Amino acid sequence: MTILLEAQNLSRYFGPNVAVKNIDLTVKRGEILGFLGPNGAGKSTTMKMLSGNLAPDEGQIHINGFDLLSQPKQAKAQLGYLPENPPLYRELTVNEYLQHCARLNQLKGKQLKSAVETVIERCGLGDVQRRLIGQLSKGYQQRTGIAQAIVHNPAVVIFDEPTSGLDPLQIRQIRELIRELANEHSVILSTHILPEVEMLCDRVQIISKGQVMFADSLKALHQQRLNSSLRITLSAPPPLNELQALTNVSSVESVSANQFRILYHPEQDPTENLIASAVSKHWHLQELVREQDSLEDIFMHLIKDDAPLAKVTN
């Protein structure tokens, strides 16, 4: 697959403070990259650098083959950017605003008209297109911001915390929209909301204190989990040590009189063994739930350590 955005060795200092150090980043066509980190980790700084709003002190950025620093115009034409605060003009209507945005991105005449119509439809702005942006709800303003970023059909779209400050329904709609966008564009999504990343992204990059702690697919992230467990409910439970004695079980905790948590090594799954024993020994298995380490646990684990835990791969 073609690589649409590539950044190498990005560093940025604010005076003596290091905001971002040696960050590498690649996004392929049709991919959503989640850019994850706690507040103040350097997410927004990186997004600003990628969108040309801030020049990096070191490093290079290529967007669809154009160097952002030496060919800024060509590179920026391939780029849509939604900053943390959507760049809206409150005195314009949605339609006027999007027309100006398209014009700023060098669209003209018929092309401009159809681009604006398409984007209004895609972002569900049809009902509000004649209203002033200043009077719209936060959700619609955010959508207008997204529409602005994609009106010129860019190769790469960068969203900086697109769902902050929205209600759950709006968050869901915006997530669906982003998912849909990824069919044609590459998307970089910066966020600190973990379920969002789990739901949307193909790959994650976790940064903390300006450095990359983890960069791989979401699948690999899950394989990294530290231990795996099953939660079972038995209405006629055996003594604890009988469960403990089953093959591949590393330890057993009792949650309540009937509920147990069985820990095991990720490569040695005891589920089948357990079910067979439960049936043959009449433990009356009622519930069996596979408990996974949430992304949150992995995230917390990664950012707690100072040194990168995983080898950084792309």
Added chain:
Amino acid sequence: MWCVARLEISRLFLSPFAWIMLALVQFLLAYMFLSHIEYFAQIQGQISAIPGAPGVTEMIIAPLLSNAALVLLLIAPFITMRAFADEHRNHSLPLLISAPLSASQIVLGKYLGYLGFFLLQLVLIALMPLSLLAGSAIDLYQFGVSMFGLFLLVASFLAAGIFLSSLTTQPIIAAVMTFCLLFLLWIIDFAAASAVSGQINWLAWLSLLGHFQPMLAGQINSVDLSFFALFCVVFILMTIRRLDAARLGL
């Protein structure tokens, strides 16, 4: 560049601000215009006997445009304060920065947008003296030069205003700074007048008023033209530098 200018103009005219400003300036100047006419009508009988007496152009149009210059000096800061300070506060600057535009296109676009707005204002102002054509002859050449002078003056106000607007994130600070700078350059002439003659009078050379007054009298001096051109170019270049510097984080 033109798309930025267009955006600026449509934003100006979609807010009541621009309309109110056009209307109030017109009202103020119309009042002055009428009082000048009244004064001229009173003394017309007395001065008509004197050979080479000042005519309508000197007695009505020149003072009117001189007043107009002062009024425009007062309102220009409120228009230019929007240029960058307002965008910073609004967080809307990334829209322009991430668009495929260079810093100079953004700055020039905004500058042209505001210039377009003031051009309209000047046309409205020019209508008043032109209405005198209905009842009197006016010196169209002198009037033309005066209007051109007024245009150059406004262009300089805007260049300075845009630069000062790029220095701060508070629109009102930008407006106050612009007003102070322009007013200083306006009155710096007073100090220059009292300077000892024979010295190179650089204070007088800096004065915006000093370069505008000959044009009101119908003179086009290359010194004045180059002053205004230099003034605009320097401030626009500084604004472009400033915008680039913000990106570099200096």
